[in-house]
Amino acid sequence: MEKDRIKLNKGWELHQVGTTETDWLAIRKMPSQVADILLDHEILTEEVKLGWCQEAQWISDYEWEYRCCFERPKGKRSRLIFKGLDTLATIYLNGKEIGSHDDFYLPDSIEISDLCQDQNTLLIRFHRVMEWLAHEELPTYLEDAVLKCKLLRKPLHDFPLKNGPDESSYQGAVPGFTPVGVYDDIILETWDDMEITDENIQAKLIGDRGEISFAVEGVSEDNTEVQILVKMEGCIIKDICVEAKVLDGGYRAEGCIYIENPKLWNPIGFGRQELYTIELLVRKSGEILTEDRIEKTVGFRRIEMPVPLAFIINGKKVRLWGGSMDPMQGYTHCYQKERAERIFDMVENANMNTLRIWGEGIPLPDEFYEEADRRGILIWQEFFMGHGAYPDNEEYGMKCVKEAEVLVRRLRHHASLLMWCGGNETIMGAELIGKYPFGDWIAKSAFPEMLRRLDPERYYHVNSPYGGEWTNDPREGDSHTYECIWEYPYQEYPNFLSESIRTAPPARYSLEKIIRGALWEPGYDGKVTRPGQGIMPENWRQRIHLLADGERYSGNYWEYYDVTDADSMLYRFGASYGAAIKRIGEQVRKGSREKADFTKRSKGYMACKLLDTWPKVFCAIIDYFQEGYIPYYATKRVLSPVMVQFSREESLRLYAVNDSAEDFHGMIETGLYNLRTEQLERREFLPVCVEQGDCELVNDLAHYLFFSKDCILFARLMDKAGRDIYTCIDYVDIERHLPFEDPEISVAIQGDVLSIKALHFARCVEITGNCDGNEFGWLFDDNYFDLLPGMTKNVRILGKQNHGTISVKAPYSKNVQQIRFCR
Template identity: 40%
Template sequence: MNGWIKTNVPAQVHEILLREGIIEDPTIWGKTEACLWVAEKDWIYKHSFTCPAPGKKAYLHFKGLDTLVDIYLNGKHLAYHNDMYVPIRLDVTGQLEEENSLILHFHSPFEFIKNLQLPEAWIGKIRPSRLIRKNEQDFTDYLGAKPYFTRIGIHEPIFLEIIDELELLETDISIRLLDGYRQGVIKFTVSGSGFVEGSLLGFSVTAPNRRIITEHSQFIRCASDGVWSQECELTVDNPQLWWPRGYGEQPLYEVTVSAIVNGEVKDTDVRSIGFREAVMVSPFEFIINQKPVKLWGAQSAPLQGITHCWDNEQSNKLLDMLENCNMNAQRIWGGANKYGDGFYEEADRRGILIWQEFFHDYGMYPDTSEYRDLCKKEAEHQVKRLKHHPSILFWCGGNECFMGAEFVLPGEAYIGGEIFLEDYKEVCETLDPDRYYHINSPYGGAYSNDPLQGDTHSYTNTWYVPGADYPIMIAEEIRTSPPSVKSFVRFMGEERAWPAEYKGMITSKDKYPWPDTWTERTSAFGWTKIPPIELFYDSDSLESAVYKFGAAHGYYLRKVLENNRRGKPADNPDGARVCQGHFVCRWNDSWPVIYGSMIDYYGEPYIPYYAVKRAYEPLLLTFDVQNFIYLWIVNDSSEDVEGTLYMKLFNPNTNEYVQEIKKSVRVASGQSNLITNLNEFKQFSRTYILHAYLVDENGEIISRTNDFVDIEKHMRFPEAKLSMEINGDTVKLTTDQFARSIELQGDNEGDEFGWLFEDNYFDLLPGETKQVKILGKHNKGTITAKAYYSPFASKGEFAR
């Protein structure tokens, strides 16, 4: 490679080289290792630009540089920057000419690490890469890159800012509700620089209907150094309340601050806000606008592996899928990148509550004053940047920092704990005192992962965890399975996805529960985190293996989530619900990988996604099969619910319902009620299928469920034939016999990707009608429906 490559920015080095054909796609097996050299080199970005007003006050504003970079303007060194999470704004007044040259010299992080000399106390405890304030996943294979993938370059825009007399430096907005929510108060603290006699600060509030409802202006009072700071309070009478998704609407007000000279606006800052009150009355028990709200969501990963650049379109698609999955919350993991402003604006509009972590992951951190200052600067930037968003529910110091140290170095004193216990706590209490700050995830209790007093990460597959059945909050719930067959074959290839010599058996001689080739595409010991595949039929093909793992993953998540939603055992039905929320891990894949995500690298959901969707339904019917069989109703909707409940036994062998119980029920909002046991059915065959549904006063089914009393491996399922009708964007299905795990697939002239169905991989009983919306990018195509254990498929043509 010789000479310069023309490019637009933001763009990082790997994506530029891939576009130019200099490296191959690193998501292809073996190609990641082939481009390790990229981050082992230094890289230079050069840009020539004109300045329209060379004599005016000016700044170069770099929103995101990754990571170790020297900045030069017109041959002069301006600054060295060493933190990808914070912007750098450089005063270049008097240094600009009509024609200018900007050079960014990015240094290899590996050269930096090579020259480090760690204190003896850190060796074996703190990874050298942690001395760089850069995404930790750039140095590991956890997200799926093998052996790792280290990004470098410009990942956010660069601005030349010319100041015309006045500028706003910082706008701090605090919002509170008074007088029983009949009054909303917005407090502005605004700093700026520059002064012109008679200049004004203007403040305004625009209601959701786009009408200005209050405004105020005041003269700017200049300090001797030209920097000023002023406050203003505006009141909104009877503000519309912002609610989390599923509890009400999300009215957003627009607040504007303007610096004005002689009637001309010189600078402005516009934000969207929402009026809401959030109080945590006990660990993770949140009351929002005096309504108890539980958190049902997912923990995210970086959107993509090849770049840190933010992709708003991809983010919005994931948010669409999050809403379709009945979630009201998202955990922004400490190992992820900094999320773009567009994400939080969308979360505000959609009512998604955000668990926001600072950028730390697993284990100990440096404790030098210089390092702590960098981290504190990051936290201050994040809090100031995001605190006005009603979607931000609370702050968190990072992911598994204390727990990771306890796992790897039990009994050792934690290094760097002051960052979380003191520095971040001080930042949050000073800048955003009305929001909860959580030390770390997990944290609290006798040990970091104690489910009885804090949040917990589900390591119950490899660890015995006392109290894991009814935790206060599950911040991560992970089990491993491959994606759907089409995605799996796409990134593995048919030969590696199912080697010809593999028989599908798991014996004492087998190191892994799957073909050895699968292990190449997993990480973080994913083979130890498998779901209960022993409950499902042995596999003799790729399709049956993918189903076994996916169905087991879905089964595991369903059972855990339904238990958490119930939140208490059957022997204490009148007790309080213990579990305040649950987050599946992970939400999305950054690389093609076999791990625990709900959505794969290509944006395709599979069985676990839809199992979670049904388990997160606000109104949940759930069987609890143990010594007795119980039926519960969990109502996490915003309204009380009443209706007629039908509980039935279905015999799949004779294709008929054999018993029925009918009961009138009422369940208040926020309640989990044990409705009845099924002792009235007496003893019955384990081949029978449990079925229940709730009908409202209009005769509409508002919730339904079915379950087994034996494991799937013992069941024998009929060869169901489905009937399909497609009307507009809706598929309507019925079945002649019990249909287990009906899969809907779409095909638009050979394109099987980009389809999304409102529901999928669901069971259907005779007499039921299932209607499913067709979502996703396609406007036409062929829809196929097939129950997993049946050879019969039903097809229909779709066109919007």
Template identity: 35%
Template sequence: MKLIIQLNDSWEIKKFAPFDQVHADTLNTDAEGSEGENGWIPTSVPAQVHEILLREGLIEDPSLLGKGKECLWVAEHDWIYKRTFSAPELQDQKAYLHFKGLDTLVDIYLNGKHVAYHNNMYVPARLEVSGLLQEENILVVHIHSPYAYMQQADYPKDWTGKIRPSRLIRKSDQDFNDYLGAKPYLTRMGIYDTVSLEVVDELEIVDNDLSFRLLEGYEQGLVTAKVSGAGFAAGSTLQLTIKSPDQQVVAQHSTPISSEDAESWTYTCELAVPDPLLWWPRGYGEQPLYEVSVSVLVNGEAKDQNVKRIGFRDVKMVQPLDFVINQKQIKLWGAQSAQLQGITHCWNNEKSNQLLDLLENANMNSQRVWGGADRYDDAFYDEADQRGILIWQEFFHDYGMYPDTLPYRELCRKEAEYQVKRLKHHPSLLFWCGGNECFMGAEFELPGEPYIGGEIFLEDYKNVCETLDPDRYYHINSPYGGAYCNDPLAGDTHSYTNTWYVPGADYPIMIAEEIRTSPPSLKSFVRYMGEERAWPADYSGQITKSSKYPWPDTWTERTSAFGWRKIPPIELFYDADDLPSAVYKFGAAHGHYLRKVLENNRRGKPSESPDGERICKGHFVCRWNDSWPVIYGSMIDYYMEPYMPYYAVKRAYQPVLLSFDVQNFIYLWAVNDSANDVEGTLYVKLFDPLSNAFVQEFEKSVQVRSGESNLITNLNEFKQFSRTYILYAYLVDAQGELIARTHDFVDIERHMRFPEARISMEINGGQLTLSTDQFARCIELSGNDEGDEFGWLFEDNYFDLLPGEVKQVNILGRHTKGTITAKAYYSPFTTEGGFTR
């Protein structure tokens, strides 16, 4: 069997001046014991330079205010990673060094000999070193400063003001700006994935290009494996085996490997799977996965093996961005993700799974992997397969123009080929996209200017996808289509409707980004801003004609991309006179805005014209997660705490939705994006919070088919009524079980007065049961475990409650004990209870 020796331990790193040649003693001398006097720092990998220096106390945490600037010197130097390792004696075998992630401009040396130069962080490097290995070996990885590279790189004059110099390097754009929150920026560098030595035993699999499809009627699935490899031995065979989700062999094929193809060989195998179980997106069914293993054997002994898991599903795009899966129309309700961690490109699988848990809790079925994000690990896509999360996958480009030189295009093309071959077998992968805002950014910044680098998206990536993955849709860019790139009537659109007038924005085909700015929860905000800067002593909370920003000037230190211009409708809420009320105002306004937009998109058509198909095919909130402490538009903050609008999104994304549309008339809609038809009795009521009583009501039988959005009724029966009243509706099935509920206001919150509600709370194991004596506006649940207020997660939070309702909330966080507190925002009364799981 192929021998894989992990080389992740016993490394050392050292700073070097840019442009210096690596000295002979560095290349040929064992560095062991040289820490300290010679400046070598011990480490293991994956680990990038900044995180190593932080761990060693050599820099302060760059997430702290002002500390990022003090770290700029790190990426202005070269860094060398070095280690020694023992190698087995080779018996006519081939050996390879495999670097899964190098960031980014790297020279690699083995035993003093230059082995390779690597210049793309998104692809691995696998280098044959068969003739260079000794019993003891010295491996040196020289990471070059990207800034030193840019100083001497060829940069055409006609690119000035159009193409950022950092784009000369195939490296994350976010390493050179503050968009995600790094101040002024943080340029990562180093080894960010595993390193190994691979020794090939006679022959190996080089590539397994796997595809699958369902035949008409779904009575049979076809799996095609185009397997390439190298090496030969007498009795060599290639074997393809498919196992069902319960590990039963359902298909198998073997073919001999010819001796004529010893240097390289390619075989294509196609196997049929009878009556395959269908893989469904989250919320529509199960996610059965079949195991496809490709093995090379010599006289029955396995020499190498590649295992992938697939799911049989039929995907058709019947209209732009309108997907039908297994003959069921599926709307995409999700979020656009960012980099998991600001200080490093290293993958954190625990954090990724926590974010997927939160995504599922928010009733989402899809995730957009943004062109500005890092390369996501294989484990992420495996999880998405198991959970039924549909993936909108972008290539790694962001906002504006790109180099159009042939060498740069070739780098991008090879990168795309690697990505497509790596990910195409995943059933969760819905479609490919060339990048984020590349064309739109140029339209905004340089209207009328010819686009430089468009061939990458219009030709190169398109050809790669059509050649290697022809059954999947390729989207040129996000946004793209129509009279202009951001045209909501023809393609996907990014919602900047508070800063731009966008014709047709009310009913777009697809919102790929919906962003408004608000701070995180109070405890997170104080943790990274400090109380003094979060609410300066001389700040009144008022926004006047002389106010430069809609918040304290100090907040601008923690925002980016003109975040103060992307605020939600805070004018609908009371002015803030302290920090808690400011956090509430922005968070509640953000949640209010997202709720209204999402419910409108879910309805998908105006109440004045309720017939016909739903126009909007999906919606993605932006951003999903914070990579740094920042005031911007995310749902999950730097400390993995949900923002207030996270819960508004969760409720707006619930599969069966009741939604009021308050305008010239008041309408009530029912939207069913669950897998099954629903029917039951709808109760519509008016509640007067001043008298603490329901004053009018009616009921109605309701049926809504799966995938439909129906206008159920208007509220004309109530005639005129006070704007202080609260609209309330709920749908129950024949057994009286709640299917969906909603409530809404007729006036803006700034005009309303809310009672001082007292919350009743029972805690039973991992579940809360809550009720209220009066209308409770925005109940916040919080926890405390011996002073630890972080890591508490509640299934729902920041919700309203009416008298007579009983709400159960699961406790999902990491804590197993502590005190839980419930408090309505406008009430002075708190309710506490002891919690033990």
């Protein structure tokens, strides 16, 4: 019989230990964590999903039991696989203890062949993690250097870290919340005499030929053969059989399959994502029936790295643009496919090609990486180690290595997987408080040793950040920029900016859902007149992690006009965050002060954070409701594959940057527009040619000599056919000094494309949608953009909404233009 895998996802019940035995709640969907189930039964309110977690604090005070029944499995042998248990659990089958669990990041497998009855009852009891921690002690030398919660291998931000009962945790819950329960599938496997226990399938290019290497090991009582099928778009293009070598109680087969001139997998924006399906089938020699099979998807790509973090993929220079990805939810760690798909859509729309899977996050399922393969999104994958030092004993370190090994074996075949990283800020975090980075040997030596065995050809980065004279040295490796709260040298052109951070509230309609009270309380005037006073209303500040100096991460909000209401304050913080993204992002895109080789320029930019785990007022460019405000669209623009920018260092200069897949040839219209006189003061057309992966000085504009600070600089990039590619608008004075007339916007629509014009200069044109009262779920291919008078801006309507009313306005106008939309 062929090996069978059955998801145990029906008939489950949940019980709060200490209540009556008849008090079991039906679990309507598995996997589900305790909070999911209590929300489903309306024992918890929707407030918990919004991060108001006071009513859910009691969950961690109790033990919880999950129970289900299943029939005796077919086949000689059987096992239970627990893909995700959070975290401390004892497992029982038919009343007998069969295993225990103590690591969030590790799956468990328990053979039950001799324990099964005709009818079986599986019970999982989850224990109190806070009680467990209370009985544990750190060695004295680690007490001031290591967070005690790190003794348990569970996500760092599942614990209340120094926040009070009314204060936001770092991730955004008020107060902190500790999930518990089943977060991934529980599977019943059955088989007879033969199974696959380990495999490694890799695809690589050798010259113009593709090589698929395979190695498979397993258990068998008979001679064994392995059939390998290579498919593309459902068609078999290779089919071979290999007789396995007999080992003690098992078998091993290995070999290579060659494909001449294979189709290539490319990162998004650099070509198609061609994928091959590899199917391994194992059976007894000379027989037809398959006993076990596995299926993997691979892609051929040639990756070169002349210096660390400078990637050349299939002969093209590829700099990494993306975001640092936190967990997609906080109240549960169960994967939510719809949320993931929306994130992928927003990542693509933002011109990103890379996701950094944060070391303080959670494991993501196979389908997430399969989607990255299909879309061409590169993966910077960190092992699950977070800010600051760790216990440094060998037993603890080897547990971390075991987690990493499981991750490597599961993910190493993916075409999208670009690199491994040893964690987030584990070394830098210790340096910040002047402590030794205990446990650093895990990332510096134990992880590399494991990777040399299991995935030796992929790049490994010790930590993020890491490199240079000190851990966060911008000149080498990668760095995290916190220039808003730190002062440090060499930050102008960082080698690789893997975290770029500022703070702003989300869009108004999101903010209204996450705060308590009015957006603008009576008597509040927004003025900051004394030290220690908050720069936002108190009920907004309740969603900021104040211990992380959350407010100080704001952009230069004082450069904008004084606020008079909630909308003007939202604009002030959003625009200042957007301006910081533009300034820092343009420096990274330009990459060096003078023209330099690809290997000597900045190599990447990552937004921090990409998304919110809980509703929050902090730094994410995609909020909890998966909406984008000014920072999201500022990021999208600064990551445009081909773009132009002004540099005002020792002279006024215009640069063009090309990070697309091909050389660029076109034209730039550039000049000065005076906001006060509403006149063009200068205008010229310049040819531009930029090689793939390069940056070119288009013109030194010192011949402009001097001009009024009422002027804005503009540069409009067009391709050879005259199509608009990118528009850059730069201000030479702060916004609160500049005059802005009502722009008198007009809007038309054809299909799913808006055409927007302005009679006068329009600052930060905002597009919003409303579908039968729902303002969420809209997405546009540009938003919150400046618009020169007389220009037409075409904006495509994306997102999941198929009809509604589109509103267009600018912050310095009371007029709103509305138009109906039906897809």
